[in-house]
Amino acid sequence: MSKSLGSSVKSFFSKLFSKKLSDKELEELGDEFKLKLVENDIAYDLADVFSKHIIDELKERKFPIFSSNIQNVLVEEAKQYLLSVLPTEEVDLVKDASNVVSLGGKFIIMFIGSNGTGKSTTLAKFARLFKEEGLKPLLVCADTFRAGAIEQLKHHASALNLPFYSGKYGEDPASVAYDAIKFSEHNNLNVILVDTAGRAHVNVNLMNELRKIKRVIEPNHTILIVDALTGNDAVEQARTFLEFVGFDSIVLTKFDADVKGGAAISVSYVSKKPISYVGTGQKYSDLRHFSMKSYVCELLFS
Numbered sequence: 001m002s003k004s005l006g007s008s009v010k011s012f013f014s015k016l017f018s019k020k021l022s023d024k025e026l027e028e029l030g031d032e033f034k035l036k037l038v039e040n041d042i043a044y045d046l047a048d049v050f051s052k053h054i055i056d057e058l059k060e061r062k063f064p065i066f067s068s069n070i071q072n073v074l075v076e077e078a079k080q081y082l083l084s085v086l087p088t089e090e091v092d093l094v095k096d097a098s099n100v101v102s103l104g105g106k107f108i109i110m111f112i113g114s115n116g117t118g119k120s121t122t123l124a125k126f127a128r129l130f131k132e133e134g135l136k137p138l139l140v141c142a143d144t145f146r147a148g149a150i151e152q153l154k155h156h157a158s159a160l161n162l163p164f165y166s167g168k169y170g171e172d173p174a175s176v177a178y179d180a181i182k183f184s185e186h187n188n189l190n191v192i193l194v195d196t197a198g199r200a201h202v203n204v205n206l207m208n209e210l211r212k213i214k215r216v217i218e219p220n221h222t223i224l225i226v227d228a229l230t231g232n233d234a235v236e237q238a239r240t241f242l243e244f245v246g247f248d249s250i251v252l253t254k255f256d257a258d259v260k261g262g263a264a265i266s267v268s269y270v271s272k273k274p275i276s277y278v279g280t281g282q283k284y285s286d287l288r289h290f291s292m293k294s295y296v297c298e299l300l301f302s
């Protein structure tokens with residue numbers, strides 16, 4: 001994935017500086033470059049803005065045409081630009097939770113996202129991580145809608161040997177979440193991980209339900225789970241959940257599969273929220289920190 005983009009950037013620049021270019025040629029190259037970005041699953045908006053910016057930059061600047069490191073200089077230019085328009089903040093939820101807990105508080109994380117993106121699995125991965133760090137997580141199922149949702153999360157909790165809380169099917173998910181917080185207080189649990197229903201992200205009832213849960217439990221951090229394999233739909237999901245519910249960071253799942261990593265750039269670009277972690281497999285230990293800086297470098301320089 002990253003290789004094809006890195007080499008296309010280089011071949012783009014090598015064409016560009018073999019001769020002096022007219023506006024028309026610059027425009028054609030801009031379009032070609034934009035297409036390459038889109039092919040790498042980078043959102044159209046970003047690909048468009050990015051290629052326009054680079055073309056404008058090249059129009060203005062003078063470069064020694066026979067310089068051997070010119071491509072590197074320009075890839076560096078592209079890197080600087082990309083990092084200036086993307087959120088590069090790195091998120092460490094173990095550190096954040098530990099800080100809150102050490103002051104006697106509790107840390108609440110709400111997981112939102114479309115069906116099948118990996119919400120429950122990722123929640124379980126976080127639960128394992130917090131447990132390993134000596135914190136006391138509680139897994140909460142605030143999905144009272146989808147058949148099997150409660151049993152599925154309960155299964156994860158028992159596999160991890162951790163406490164679990166849920167209501168009954170048909171109950172108001174916000175009141176289940178509220179009761180779960182009370183339960184955690186009575187049982188000395190300090191990291192509360194709240195799973196929510198998925199359905200289609202265009203579902204108005206779901207958005208209202210999620211907003212209500214969020215209002216009731218006031219999470220310290222809300223995570224949007226996005227499946228890296230869903231391409232453009234991932235961008236739409238990020239837009240919709242941001243507008244109707246709001247979130248603090250994104251976890252991209254299925255980053256292990258053969259993805260064209262552009263989804264990482266596009267979802268973060270459209271929402272202006274950082275990618276905190278990525279899911280790299282189906283095992284509980286398959287959760288990694290994400291650094292946009294390292295990622296962009298890898299994408300452009302390899």
Ligand SMILES: Nc1nc2c(ncn2[C@@H]2O[C@H](COP(=O)(O)OP(=O)(O)O)[C@@H](O)[C@H]2O)c(=O)[nH]1
Nearest residue numbers: 115116117118119120121253254279280281282
């Ligand atoms: N390969 C891979 N599969 C994942 C990852 N995260 C979740 N899955 C799988 O995706 C499927 C849906 O996950 P689930 O947690 O049930 O999604 P939910 O409907 O959002 O709760 C399951 O088969 C998971 O094992 C990941 O990072 N990599």
Ligand SMILES: [Mg+2]
Nearest residue numbers: 119120149152
């Ligand atoms: Mg689920």
